[in-house]
Amino acid sequence: MLRIIFLLSLLFALSTASVQDFCVANLKRAETPAGYPCIRPIHVKAKDFVFSGLVTPGNTTNIINAAVTPGFVAQFPGLNGQGLSTARLDLAPKGVIPMHTHPGASEVLFVLDGAITAGFVSSANSVYVQTLKPGQVMVFPQGLLHFQINAGKSAAAAFVTFSSASPGLQILDFALFANNLPTELVAATTFLEPAVVKKLKGVLGGTG
Amino acid sequence: MLRIIFLLSLLFALSTASVQDFCVANLKRAETPAGYPCIRPIHVKAKDFVFSGLVTPGNTTNIINAAVTPGFVAQFPGLNGQGLSTARLDLAPKGVIPMHTHPGASEVLFVLDGAITAGFVSSANSVYVQTLKPGQVMVFPQGLLHFQINAGKSAAAAFVTFSSASPGLQILDFALFANNLPTELVAATTFLEPAVVKKLKGVLGGTG
Amino acid sequence: MLRIIFLLSLLFALSTASVQDFCVANLKRAETPAGYPCIRPIHVKAKDFVFSGLVTPGNTTNIINAAVTPGFVAQFPGLNGQGLSTARLDLAPKGVIPMHTHPGASEVLFVLDGAITAGFVSSANSVYVQTLKPGQVMVFPQGLLHFQINAGKSAAAAFVTFSSASPGLQILDFALFANNLPTELVAATTFLEPAVVKKLKGVLGGTG
């Protein structure tokens, strides 16, 4: 009995030292450059470390026949401070995840179903494209333009992870055409004809 | 034509500036604390960014009815410097990935098939256990003891990623019983009886 | 006199630029992944950079005949953001600091008194053990299982530092046996007999 008391007192003394094994995000508080403030450890539950938002395929009934479902820190607070985040890609036949970058993270993609042609372009403008089958993994270095496209006739899906809890996602066409960046500036900085810019702005809901 | 020449000369000038979008590992060279030296960009090919070692399930005909197949930088040189690595878990019925830690990385696990009961223990000795179904994701904070166990009657599998190209893997029983750490030291530092230690050393191939 | 005024105005202008030489923790505020918010510099005093909690040896009248006294950021707020923390080990004769890891930091140990046998096990299951005398230093890489044991007949002590203000401390036996992790899960993931698990749970105050 004394033994237990000794041990428990030791346990108590030692456990006061333990901090920040994890830092589940308090999304109601202002972010910092290193992530969100943590909720208090006493309020953390096992389910805070689990995310179920990628179980169901995303809705691919849209113009790109594809969907990106994010599991970043904003959706999955247990990732805060862990240097990782997740997403699910679904590509119906002919589905395309258009050219995009993640400004804040590298990515690994694991093919779940179907066949996916994926590629990226380096700073030296070299092209690295591969067609992947289920179980294959591809890595996309941070910040480089890349894309994924369904390479088969059936639905394809992939699970992706990023080297940051908050990788960002900049989709090229949305960045250029789905906002109020003036047509003349888009045209001047992309070599596209103003008419082409205006047409795509029309499709994507941009103005200016 | 002149236009093209101007552009190409511009292109040339600019591309000399581009470096280290990626750093595919030269595994024949000595590692550094930040990873391996890079192979020269001119020798890098698209397939260097793809890993096929996780396509086939690992062999689970063993005492733990399970297998861990790593896709770390040593197997997948394209991960070098990208802050990410991968692995595949296969668990036959009754399969167990025993208690282990990754000293150098946090982990996210995505269930591919079956049901998996996974858990970790914090520095404060709190236990976080959940049973996961396909498509669910769980995060395991860096360096903490954790495990995965088949929670169903059919085979289970998972794809895992880590926040480092070189996360390490320390399996508790192998660390304690599969080497020449003297039985008396193991016993003294774990509170296990010497007979228990010796028996497990026998099973796991340890000496001393 | 004018000279002083010029200088002081210069001084004033320049000092407005100086920030965050240090960030003494405000422990009442929620932590972030990078540490605690800082108290305002105007409230910082010299004593905030000093910690006296390691002056007195820890109480070794317990089952392990040893004590760990932490000087982490939670005890020593001046460490916040400095990438360092401290602790003191006291080992009575036969004292043992049991197998443990620091999930978030590497460690250096400096022997103050007595003789200490210390060791760690690598991911490759190699064992690195040495017996140290006063003034010798040993480094323990991040996240690996390690231990310290009194190697002499008199009391031993050591000062240790860590490469993080919040290194964490996971003591193997407490992680396995001092909580409510079900006996069957512990047994399945450690290869220990359920009876052995239950006995140690009894000693260490665990349930399940």
Added chain:
Amino acid sequence: MLRIIFLLSLLFALSTASVQDFCVANLKRAETPAGYPCIRPIHVKAKDFVFSGLVTPGNTTNIINAAVTPGFVAQFPGLNGQGLSTARLDLAPKGVIPMHTHPGASEVLFVLDGAITAGFVSSANSVYVQTLKPGQVMVFPQGLLHFQINAGKSAAAAFVTFSSASPGLQILDFALFANNLPTELVAATTFLEPAVVKKLKGVLGGTG
């Protein structure tokens, strides 16, 4: 005299401790994820810390009426390991630095001459554009599409710095149109008509 000898011996003892204040790149050796191996300190000269390549304006007699002159680690080895690099922008009247990203760094731009309209687009597709005069500074967050355009009638110039010795530079049009990425893939992933893609490939020297 004895005093000097004592001091010098002290000096010698202490200086053996000093390492890696700097790490001037040995560009002939293979890069690592953290930069190039260092040349030996004894071979380092004051001029290794100076770069003169930005003194002269770049040649703007080209299709964009502009030039980017890099002073990255490949041009300025003293930057290795310092977390900084440099460049000079020159924009003749009507000059444009087209849409581009730096995958590995944030940027600050200081206007030297003329007027520059600069902007970037966020992951949320918001547009941040400003017209800057000499002495004004603008910051561009890492990895986001941005551009600079001459906003006046005379030549403009800027000095820019990056938060990495090797920031990378991906120019959108070159990434899409100046390589062998097949027209159908470019069209599918950008929503541009194949004819538009082919035309720009023609102008920029791409194939496929």
Added chain:
Amino acid sequence: MLRIIFLLSLLFALSTASVQDFCVANLKRAETPAGYPCIRPIHVKAKDFVFSGLVTPGNTTNIINAAVTPGFVAQFPGLNGQGLSTARLDLAPKGVIPMHTHPGASEVLFVLDGAITAGFVSSANSVYVQTLKPGQVMVFPQGLLHFQINAGKSAAAAFVTFSSASPGLQILDFALFANNLPTELVAATTFLEPAVVKKLKGVLGGTG
């Protein structure tokens, strides 16, 4: 029309994933070791990324005939979390930026006007001095003593950037003589005569 709706719903889904491209500082909130909490993205405006405080030369009518105008995060909140900050140096004829260090960052200096002799001293006590003309760049490694001095007969100016939003600035003479550090401690730790210390304390407003 349906097309646009699909796209917009896609756009909405994706944009919820985007976070922390930037983190404009909320200077009213307590700093953390990684910087200030961010203001909410919805309140961020283009002008938050622009700093105009370096347009006007600093006032050099003072004892050093020089001025340092900082554009650190405290003056330019858009730098928060970007790993960069800025300053402007102005040196009238005979102007001197006295010996100083930046404890938290490396520096690059770009000469705008005039001639500047700049130098630093390494840990090994080696001296690296160069005289720079407009357009030349010099890098100063983190934490080392360095200085800048007008090398010509006309006014000189430079734009400098740092590898941290909060680099700090410790001016040697102010650190030694412009506070209440007792004369005897200054003398004992610098080898300066107490009379010399007292005289400089007098000039610089120090006491003790």
Added chain:
Amino acid sequence: MLRIIFLLSLLFALSTASVQDFCVANLKRAETPAGYPCIRPIHVKAKDFVFSGLVTPGNTTNIINAAVTPGFVAQFPGLNGQGLSTARLDLAPKGVIPMHTHPGASEVLFVLDGAITAGFVSSANSVYVQTLKPGQVMVFPQGLLHFQINAGKSAAAAFVTFSSASPGLQILDFALFANNLPTELVAATTFLEPAVVKKLKGVLGGTG
């Protein structure tokens, strides 16, 4: 027997995944910004993680009546990549460790014997001084000027650690007076009289 074979094959498979728990420096190879290349794990021995160079007090028979004995990566290769290094301070009666900085690391000091008055000056020129007794710890933020002085009548000693394997050490007087930095530059940048500079250059072995 079969069981053992299964286990050993598992062990073999898993251990191929383990890398870079540690990276003992190969000091014969060129350093990188992240440290030295590693020696091969197979050549690493337990003694590589132990340093005995701090057992013996440094020789204090010199002008400062004190000694700094470094245990940085150059002396203790096992520290490579661990983010920590060590040193020992010895102060005879009246001993002084003069004003100095560590450009690359924060420091914690643990008093072993005697009484030590230690202090640092912040970027805001505030002074933080404390007199410490054995067992007390003080932290010195990165890059700031600090000193230690024997506060008692007997010998004093301290064990210090740094938040980098290669912290650097810039001793103010040596940086100013023990090299060939011209007297006029020293005088101009420190406000010291040329005669004072020349005298100290004489004492410390400087020229110019």
